[in-house]
Amino acid sequence: MDINDLKIFQTVADHGSVSKAAKELSYVQSNVTARIQHLEQELGATLFHRHRKGVALSSEGRKLQEYTQKILRLMEEMKQSFHDSEDPSGPLLIGTVETVSSLPELLSGYCKRYPRVDLSLVTGVTEHLMSEVLQYQLDGAFVTGPIRHPDLEQDQLVEDELVLIARDDEEFAALEQCVDKTLLVFRNGCGYRARLMLWLAEQGVAPSRVMEFGTLETILAMVSSGLGISLVPRWAAARLEAAGNIRCFEIPEEYSRITTVFIRRRESQVSGTMRKLLNAVHTFRDTGAAASAAAK
DSSP, X not given: OOHXXXXXXXXXXXXXXXXXXXXXXXXXXXXXXXXXXXXXXXXTSOOEEEETTEEEXXXXXXXXXXXXXXXXHHHHHHHHHTSOTTSOOEEEEEEEOSOOTTHHHHHHHHHHHOTTEEEEEEEOOHHHHHHHHHTTSOSEEEEEEXXXXXXXXXXXXXXXXXXXXXXXXXXXXXXXXXXXXXXXXXXXXXXXXXXXHHHHHHTTOOOSOEEEOSOHHHHHHHHHTTSOBEEEEHHHHHHHXXXXXXXXEOOXXXXXXXXXXXXXXXXXXXXXHHHHHHHHHHHHHHHHHHHHHHHO
């Protein structure tokens, strides 16, 4: 089996079209078709279902795709491992939850120090990002921790305090008045949402209504308008609290103390780009801990 055949297969799967794959690879369409047919003959399986608009992976094709992604990823890691470890280069695809206050400073410093690294960043909720790391769709991700998964390594970045926030008016004057209001949260899979639901359950409160939003800024704006309550890091609420738009309520420590961790696949070869990012995470964490201790 030729590694190039696997690259052709993956490109066809990505595009759902033989003609589009041929165009991207600069091959003639008949050559792409022949290589796919060769794979199917070698494996004794139909890899694609043909339809009017293109092709779609069969169940056997999805099975091959899992192996192909791992093989191509290992090939890329092998090449990266031979690059200059002190001046790494190449792509690095990282995921993050919305609420990592230190991320701009961390990644800005990393990109300035290693300009040849092609860093891309995508956002999502913890559960979704974990899945994408495990499926080789992301090199790593900053998520809400701690994470317990046998196939993932994690490195702590920061620890935050979560506070319950509500509009600063008489309707939300006490914590007891807030708990039965509409919950304004990220979609399922968010660590903050999970903490809030666990705490409310302990209080014997079943939310009357839950509204999902895609960004932290939107949630803060909706809380300020009086639409409902949410659970966010204290730093995220500080500006609006100081302006008198919202008020913050403390909740028990077992629900309010939360960490942000960087996760990656345990078995993956650590490339030069990843090693330097891990170094940046460790340095940022240790510097922040030292500064916090000095402040105390």
